[in-house]
Amino acid sequence: MASKTIHAIYNDDDLLMQAVKQVRAEHYHIEEVYTPFPVHGLDKVMGLAPTRIAITSFMYGLVGLTVAVLMMNFIMIEDWPQNIGGKPSFSYIENMPAFVPIMFELTVFFAAHLMVITFYMRSKLWPFKKAENPDVRTTDDHFLMAIDAGSHDVKKLTKFLYDTGAMEISLIENEEDH
Amino acid sequence: MYTLPSKLKLFAIIFMVVGAIGIVSGFLTAPSTTAEVKEMMASHGDGHGSDQSTAEESHSTNENHNAEGNLGDEHAQVANEHGENAHDSEEAHLEHTLHQMQNRPWSALYIACLFFLFIALGTLAFYGIQYAAQAGWSPVLFRVMEGITAYLPVASVILFVLLLLSAFHVNHIFHWMDPELVDPNSPHYDKLIAGKSGWLNVPFFLIRAAIFLAGWNLYRYFSRRNSIKQDAADDNSWFKKNFKMSAGFLVFFIVTESMMSWDWIMSFDPHWFSTLFGWYVFAGMMVSAITVIAMVSIILKKQGYLEFVNDSHIHDLAKYMFGFSIFWTYLWFSQFMLIWYANIPEEVTYFVTRIEDYKLPFFGMLVTNFVFPVLLLMNSDYKRVNWFVILTGVVILAGQYINLFVMVMPGTVGTSWFIGLPEIGSILFFFGLFVFVVFTALTKAPLLAKRNPFMKESKHYHY
Numbered sequence: 001m002a003s004k005t006i007h008a009i010y011n012d013d014d015l016l017m018q019a020v021k022q023v024r025a026e027h028y029h030i031e032e033v034y035t036p037f038p039v040h041g042l043d044k045v046m047g048l049a050p051t052r053i054a055i056t057s058f059m060y061g062l063v064g065l066t067v068a069v070l071m072m073n074f075i076m077i078e079d080w081p082q083n084i085g086g087k088p089s090f091s092y093i094e095n096m097p098a099f100v101p102i103m104f105e106l107t108v109f110f111a112a113h114l115m116v117i118t119f120y121m122r123s124k125l126w127p128f129k130k131a132e133n134p135d136v137r138t139t140d141d142h143f144l145m146a147i148d149a150g151s152h153d154v155k156k157l158t159k160f161l162y163d164t165g166a167m168e169i170s171l172i173e174n175e176e177d178h
Numbered sequence: 179m180y181t182l183p184s185k186l187k188l189f190a191i192i193f194m195v196v197g198a199i200g201i202v203s204g205f206l207t208a209p210s211t212t213a214e215v216k217e218m219m220a221s222h223g224d225g226h227g228s229d230q231s232t233a234e235e236s237h238s239t240n241e242n243h244n245a246e247g248n249l250g251d252e253h254a255q256v257a258n259e260h261g262e263n264a265h266d267s268e269e270a271h272l273e274h275t276l277h278q279m280q281n282r283p284w285s286a287l288y289i290a291c292l293f294f295l296f297i298a299l300g301t302l303a304f305y306g307i308q309y310a311a312q313a314g315w316s317p318v319l320f321r322v323m324e325g326i327t328a329y330l331p332v333a334s335v336i337l338f339v340l341l342l343l344s345a346f347h348v349n350h351i352f353h354w355m356d357p358e359l360v361d362p363n364s365p366h367y368d369k370l371i372a373g374k375s376g377w378l379n380v381p382f383f384l385i386r387a388a389i390f391l392a393g394w395n396l397y398r399y400f401s402r403r404n405s406i407k408q409d410a411a412d413d414n415s416w417f418k419k420n421f422k423m424s425a426g427f428l429v430f431f432i433v434t435e436s437m438m439s440w441d442w443i444m445s446f447d448p449h450w451f452s453t454l455f456g457w458y459v460f461a462g463m464m465v466s467a468i469t470v471i472a473m474v475s476i477i478l479k480k481q482g483y484l485e486f487v488n489d490s491h492i493h494d495l496a497k498y499m500f501g502f503s504i505f506w507t508y509l510w511f512s513q514f515m516l517i518w519y520a521n522i523p524e525e526v527t528y529f530v531t532r533i534e535d536y537k538l539p540f541f542g543m544l545v546t547n548f549v550f551p552v553l554l555l556m557n558s559d560y561k562r563v564n565w566f567v568i569l570t571g572v573v574i575l576a577g578q579y580i581n582l583f584v585m586v587m588p589g590t591v592g593t594s595w596f597i598g599l600p601e602i603g604s605i606l607f608f609f610g611l612f613v614f615v616v617f618t619a620l621t622k623a624p625l626l627a628k629r630n631p632f633m634k635e636s637k638h639y640h641y
Contacts, residue, residue, distance in 0.1 A: 058556070086521070097515045 004149035008166035019164035057115040064110025193610025200603015204283035278594035290604035295333035300467025309424035328619030446589030465502035496561035546577030
């Protein structure tokens with residue numbers, strides 16, 4: 001089934017913010033907004049849920065800390081507790097200050113890298129990925145709002161978008177729904 | 179304009195009176211002769227004093243006197259000379275304990291005095307940073323900070339009096355001030371302390387203290403004056419003066435703060451030295467100061483006096499509390515780990531005494547100053563919850579007091595420490611005084627500085 005999307009292009013981020021507010025007030029569904037740079041507060045006016053990536057990062061950090069502790073406890077204390085320069089290898093806690101730099105670094109390493117990878121996976125970013133940009137100008141100086149035309153009256157919607165200050169409005173027919 | 183609630187005034191006065199009673203009774207219960215010490219040790223033999231007396235017991239027999247740092251040496255020599263004579267060593271030990279017990283109320287007073295002085299001084303440094311960095315978020319809090327720094331002149335006078343009392347041998351908390359230690363003909367001659375007497379001598383010590391205190395107070399006086407003049411001005415000249423003065427003050431501050439930490443804290447262990455000590459003291463000072471700024475702001479906001487302070491300002495302060503807690507821990511660990519790792523005897527004694535005699539406060543403060551704030555203030559939403567900030571702030575302040583306690587006490591009272599009447603009395607007294615001075619100062623000027631060029635940005639600050 002073919003679906004229709006309306007692409008409205010703006011050339012000013014303040015105008016875009018205003019338009020997003022108006023479109024949402026009229027209960028049209030915004031599929032996506034493409035901008036060349038982060039527009040401060042856009043997520044709030046679009047009503048997007050806050051990110052949970054910081055929470056994942058915290059948990060990855062705990063994983064890293066656990067890995068560091070288990071690794072060094074096994075290597076330095078359990079497997080081969082050598083006397084290296086008089087350091088007390090009798091129990092983990094006795095020699096812990098020497099392990100803290102590694103515990104710290106692995107916590108940061110896991111928290112940072114796994115969070116970045118999570119970000120790539122969730123936002124579907126990888127090398128050789130086909131760019132999803134509907135209009136090349138949106139990477140330079142234009143802002144594009146994609147609105148689901150759905151069962152709305154296209155003429156009325158176009159008129160409404162024109163009144164919000166859209167510079168260009170085009171109707172896109174998608175071959176297949178995805 | 180803020181008016182001082184009469185309840186708060188009464189509250190502060192009650193604290194001061196109760197605290198003063200605690201301080202005085204601390205001095206009265208300190209023993210004055212070795213016979214009294216013997217009696218006290220006997221009566222404390224059972225009950226809570228038992229582990230203290232066993233600690234004393236091992237102390238009298240061990241040869242670890244140089245680990246004691248200060249008072250130990252004097253008596254170590256006495257004990258060595260009469261090594262065979264059991265009675266003499268017993269007497270020397272009692273005298274040793276007597277000195278520790280006599281030092282205790284003085285140390286308690288000194289720590290509490292320094293603790294609240296550091297809050298005012300840290301706030302002053304933070305205030306200077308806000309000016310020099312031309313911060314856009316904080317001008318609505320400037321009057322709160324100025325109110326807190328109003329305690330600085332009061333604290334400076336009290337501290338200087340305490341230092342003078344030490345210099346005139348009214349008390350013996352600064353061990354190196356004993357003139358016998360630098361006299362080569364004396365049996366108590368201490369070569370190490372004598373070698374440092376170019377820096378650690380009483381007149382120079384007092385001159386330095388006077389310069390530090392005078393410099394800080396001058397900046398505090400003129401920045402406050404300029405800030406109030408700026409309210410009525412029609413250009414930004416007073417702001418510019420403050421900006422330049424802040425930059426100069428920060429340079430002066432970091433130099434004097436470092437030397438101050440050697441003089442007022444590190445010299446309690448005159449055989450020991452650490453290069454990052456000044457930073458370590460600074461970090462503790464800053465985290466307590468920012469905590470107090472946040473707490474006073476929240477209290478004033480609750481009472482409806484800070485119209486333009488919103489959750490974003492509190493959020494920023496909480497981020498600073500979080501960041502400086504970690505910074506403090508970083509320096510604590512860097513100092514501890516380097517010395518633990520290398521384990522050089524003359525350096526490691528500092529931590530040996532602390533871990534053996536102060537285990538709970540020494541490691542407990544890591545929980546209050548690091549684990550607690552990190553877990554509670556990591557979440558962005560929690561930093562905006564005011565009672566969370568207050569709760570964490572109370573724990574951080576308690577931890578920073580312990581921090582100072584563990585820095586000072588081992589060098590002055592050694593194993594005879596306890597957090598009892600003199601310590602709590604001193605805290606209560608200075609807390610009451612602090613609250614009284616700060617909240618009185620807040621009534622002296624409008625709580626919103628008027629013509630600060632960044633004021634509009636600060637009023638609309640939103641994170």
